[in-house]
Amino acid sequence: MLSIKAESLTKEFKVFQSRPGLKGAFRDLFNRQYRVIRAVDAIDLSVNxxxxxxxxxxxxxxxxxxxxxxxxxxxxxxxxxxxxxxxxxxxxxxxxxxxxxxxxxxxxxxxxxxxxxxxxxxxxxxxxxxxxxxxxxxxxxxxxxxxxxxxxxxxxxxxxxxxxxxxxxxxxxxxxxxxxxxxxxxxxxxxxxxxxxxxxxxxxxxxxxxxxxxxxxxxxxxxxxxxxxxxxxxxxxxxxxxxxxxEWGDGKKIHIETVDTYTLSQLQAQTEGMKVHWIEEGPMRFTAILENGNAKVPEVISRIVEHVAVQEIQIEEASTEEIVRKIYQEGLVHA
Structure with a gap:
């Protein structure tokens, strides 16, 4: 059973539009102009x-x-x-x-x-x-x-x-x-x-x-x-x-702190063929950025720990707030 069922739900408001200057204000007294604002535009919404x-x-x-x-x-x-x-x-x-x-x-x-x-x-x-x-x-x-x-x-x-x-x-x-x-x-x-x-x-x-x-x-x-x-x-x-x-997150990040010293190319070699971008954050500290829908966290970690002495691993996922902000700023989703 549906609690809410909306089909093509629309709400428009008629808003007074004033004309500039003293002459415009005088004209508005006798001949007002309006414009229509569509606040809600034909939405469909169903809630069970x-x-x-x-x-x-x-x-x-x-x-x-x-x-x-x-x-x-x-x-x-x-x-x-x-x-x-x-x-x-x-x-x-x-x-x-x-x-x-x-x-x-x-x-x-x-x-x-x-x-x-x-x-x-x-x-x-x-x-x-x-x-x-x-x-x-x-x-x-x-x-x-x-x-x-x-x-x-x-x-x-x-x-x-x-x-x-x-x-x-x-x-x-x-x-x-x-x-x-x-x-x-x-x-x-x-x-x-x-x-x-x-x-x-x-x-x-x-x-x-x-x-x-x-x-x-x-x-x-x-x-x-x-x-x-x-x-x-x-x-x-x-x-x-x-x-x-x-679909719209930047992908998961794996932060790694190693026991020994490694070069960035050595880390990159462990995930060759996988869609992973590596960044060197500092001595013995690296970040692997995984593309969405491609490389999987367990597979990446498995490859790394097999050949790299790892002291600490942290997995970071983009927050919902960051994703929503990015969607509005960059227009990633279209109706």
């Missing part, structure tokens, strides 16, 4: 129930506009869209009961009242029966470790404490789909790790579908096996993280 998908892109790529359409805040200009079987904008009242939303910069908790009172208000909003509400909330409180925070007003919580409470609030009605927009922004390393672990648990335990937008690609690497990359309103990549590394 229970998937955890990373949705990434540079500022202005169209991520936020897409999320606003998927959550029913904006109505698409054209295209077909179903989320949890509903038209998000046309069937808004029924639809919102099936989703949870956490925006890193916005709060759904009431600022001046205790956290547990916010939870009670949300229970009323979603009309959750007490017999369903209490056991599930108790589970959220336990997993997120927010019991000491329940009597405190939201304004007195730290950012990390508030984000844990925001997650509980977003999941209080057991939504089938959770939208996360920068959920770990500004948080310290330990809080980030706790939130990531919690998201893994609710995905595994309740089958909650998660769509995650973030600039912190460590979140994507920790949580998502699939990534959708957006650029100028178009999807330019939709697939696994490993395929992204294999």
């Amino acid at each position: 129930q229970g998937e955890m998908v990373g949705y990434i892109g540079e500022n202005g790529a169209g991520k936020s506009t897409t999320i606003k359409m998927l959550t029913g805040i904006l109505q698409p200009t054209s295209g077909q869209l179903l989320v949890n079987g509903y038209d998000p904008h046309g069937q808004r009242e029924q639809f919102v009961r099936t989703i949870g939303v956490v925006f890193g910069q916005r709060s759904q908790l009431w600022w001046d009242i205790a956290v547990q009172e916010s939870f009670r208000l949300l229970q009323k909003v979603y009309r959750i029966p007490e017999q369903d509400f209490k056991p599930y909330l108790d589970r959220m409180i336990e997993v997120l470790n927010i019991s000491p925070l329940l009597d405190q007003p939201v304004r007195k919580l730290s950012l990390g404490q508030r984000m844990r409470c925001e997650l509980a609030a977003a999941l209080i009605h057991q939504p089938a789909l959770l939208f996360l927009d920068e959920p770990t922004i500004g948080l310290d390393v330990l809080v980030k790790e706790n939130i990531r672990q919690f998201l893994k648990e609710i995905n595994k335990e309740f089958g909650t579908t998660i769509l995650l937008t973030t600039h912190d690609l460590a979140d994507i690497e920790a949580l998502c096996s699939r990534v959708v990359m957006l650029d100028k309103g178009k999807i330019i990549y939709d697939g696994g993280l490993q395929r992204l590394r294999n």
Whole structure:
């Protein structure tokens, strides 16, 4: 079953275009000119129930506009869209009961009242029966470790404490789909790790579908096996993280420190016939750069250790952040 099904999803905005100078400003009073900006350009997106998908892109790529359409805040200009079987904008009242939303910069908790009172208000909003509400909330409180925070007003919580409470609030009605927009922004390393672990648990335990937008690609690497990359309103990549590394990474690097002194040509001779580029980093220190899809790390290491006295070996792989930055800078992927 699909949680999200979008076909040719498009959103256009009409933007006022001012003319230069005093004369132009005067003319604008009576005859305004507009131009159309296509923020999301005929994208196709399918997300299966229970998937955890990373949705990434540079500022202005169209991520936020897409999320606003998927959550029913904006109505698409054209295209077909179903989320949890509903038209998000046309069937808004029924639809919102099936989703949870956490925006890193916005709060759904009431600022001046205790956290547990916010939870009670949300229970009323979603009309959750007490017999369903209490056991599930108790589970959220336990997993997120927010019991000491329940009597405190939201304004007195730290950012990390508030984000844990925001997650509980977003999941209080057991939504089938959770939208996360920068959920770990500004948080310290330990809080980030706790939130990531919690998201893994609710995905595994309740089958909650998660769509995650973030600039912190460590979140994507920790949580998502699939990534959708957006650029100028178009999807330019939709697939696994490993395929992204294999196809657009610079290849793995093997850093070697030798026991004895060797020349660069001696190292090169050991991998003759393999697509490996060698660099001399210093006395008894060398780096082998492997081309993607060609030379394999175990084969290269096997050849080297057979004839070279090696003291230390380190294998380095390009990070997802480096690969994504390279894709945007050099335009390596095309729709």
